[in-house]
Amino acid sequence: MQFLEVHNISKLIGKTEALKKVSFQQEKSENVAIIGETGSGKSTLLKIIGGLIQTDNGYAALYNKKILGPDEKLIAGHEKIAYLSQHFDLPIHLRVEQALEYANTLEENVAKDLYKICHINHLLKRKTNQLSGGEKQRIALARLISMQPELLLLDEPYSNLDPIHKSTLQTIIQAIQAKWNISVLMVSHNPKDILAWADKIIVMQNGEIVQQGSPEEIYRTPANLYIAQLTGNYNIIKSGIKNFLSKITEVEKHKIIVVRPESFSIVDAENANLKGKITEVHFMGAQYELVVSIDQTLVKITTPFRYFKAGNSIDIYLSPKDIIYLNE
Numbered sequence: 001m002q003f004l005e006v007h008n009i010s011k012l013i014g015k016t017e018a019l020k021k022v023s024f025q026q027e028k029s030e031n032v033a034i035i036g037e038t039g040s041g042k043s044t045l046l047k048i049i050g051g052l053i054q055t056d057n058g059y060a061a062l063y064n065k066k067i068l069g070p071d072e073k074l075i076a077g078h079e080k081i082a083y084l085s086q087h088f089d090l091p092i093h094l095r096v097e098q099a100l101e102y103a104n105t106l107e108e109n110v111a112k113d114l115y116k117i118c119h120i121n122h123l124l125k126r127k128t129n130q131l132s133g134g135e136k137q138r139i140a141l142a143r144l145i146s147m148q149p150e151l152l153l154l155d156e157p158y159s160n161l162d163p164i165h166k167s168t169l170q171t172i173i174q175a176i177q178a179k180w181n182i183s184v185l186m187v188s189h190n191p192k193d194i195l196a197w198a199d200k201i202i203v204m205q206n207g208e209i210v211q212q213g214s215p216e217e218i219y220r221t222p223a224n225l226y227i228a229q230l231t232g233n234y235n236i237i238k239s240g241i242k243n244f245l246s247k248i249t250e251v252e253k254h255k256i257i258v259v260r261p262e263s264f265s266i267v268d269a270e271n272a273n274l275k276g277k278i279t280e281v282h283f284m285g286a287q288y289e290l291v292v293s294i295d296q297t298l299v300k301i302t303t304p305f306r307y308f309k310a311g312n313s314i315d316i317y318l319s320p321k322d323i324i325y326l327n328e
């Protein structure tokens with residue numbers, strides 16, 4: 001039986017076609033991420049799946065049963081689907097433990113485990129207005145999980161968190177998924193947050209799905225420049241180096257050529273197929289970004305090695321397999 005099916009969903013908000021015939025499927029065991037620029041329709045789609053916004057056309061179904069919209073039921077939402085919005089709210093004037101108790105459907109010891117996993121035990125006696133944004137978010141998450149959903153919808157969960165709290169939340173989400181077998185559908189605009197996590201990525205642009213596939217497919221063979229730009233750093237190769245590349249490989253005509261910065265390797269002269277001169281060196285933490293002039297075209301190349309200086313001439317290898325051709 002299909003776990004989640006989204007079929008031909010369209011939605012007009014005001015005069016904006018927020019969603020245009022959106023269809024995809026999620027299996028129970030899959031981690032699915034939706035990415036796309038601001039305004040591409042990600043949140044609207046998540047809210048429709050959560051039963052919080054009515055569709056104009058099409059439907060979403062969980063285990064082949066249509067998810068009803070707010071016009072079709074008394075209380076909006078679906079009992080097996082939890083939605084953690086970017087603007088999560090907790091009931092006010094309550095202590096955290098009261099806010100959690102009112103929602104909880106778990107046995108007491110299981111609920112205790114959940115609070116421990118979510119790192120909120122030390123917050124239980126606080127009032128819900130005496131918490132940081134990250135703490136509120138972890139409590140809101142624990143509250144949703146204590147209602148035993150099968151599908152958790154996360155709308156930009158990491159967007160306001162520093163790296164330490166982000167890493168904590170990533171660990172919490174993985175622990176929750178493993179312990180309670182909850183499927184997650186996550187919206188994000190940061191490729192770093194989802195490439196390693198997702199089994200499938202759905203890319204949205206102007207209310208439409210423009211590509212869906214595994215993280216590697218989306219990263220290595222993006223369907224257009226927008227998707228290449230969304231998923232990581234990139235170089236657009238201009239005519240100078242394009243001419244140079246045509247000596248190495250049969251360059252496809254009338255295509256935009258994109259190369260990821262890590263696809264260039266700095267090698268010994270005998271293994272090289274390109275030559276360049278470093279014009280700038282930028283320290284990026286785990287790696288350095290070199291700006292390199294190849295046949296008067298500037299490209300960015302990443303390297304873990306610290307000994308390169310501006311002005312150095314370097315020998316470079318680019319595998320033809322790592323050249324991404326996109327339609328103009």
Ligand SMILES: Nc1ncnc2c1ncn2[C@@H]1O[C@H](COP(=O)(O)OP(=O)(O)OP(=O)(O)O)[C@@H](O)[C@H]1O
Pocket residue numbers: 013014016017018036037038039040041042043044045189
């Ligand atoms: N309440 C509203 N009134 C008018 N237009 C809206 C409303 N909500 C959404 N829209 C429009 O619908 C489109 C999709 O919005 P949505 O919030 O789903 O995008 P998004 O991809 O989630 O964006 P973001 O990443 O900024 O959250 C946008 O063009 C937006 O301006």
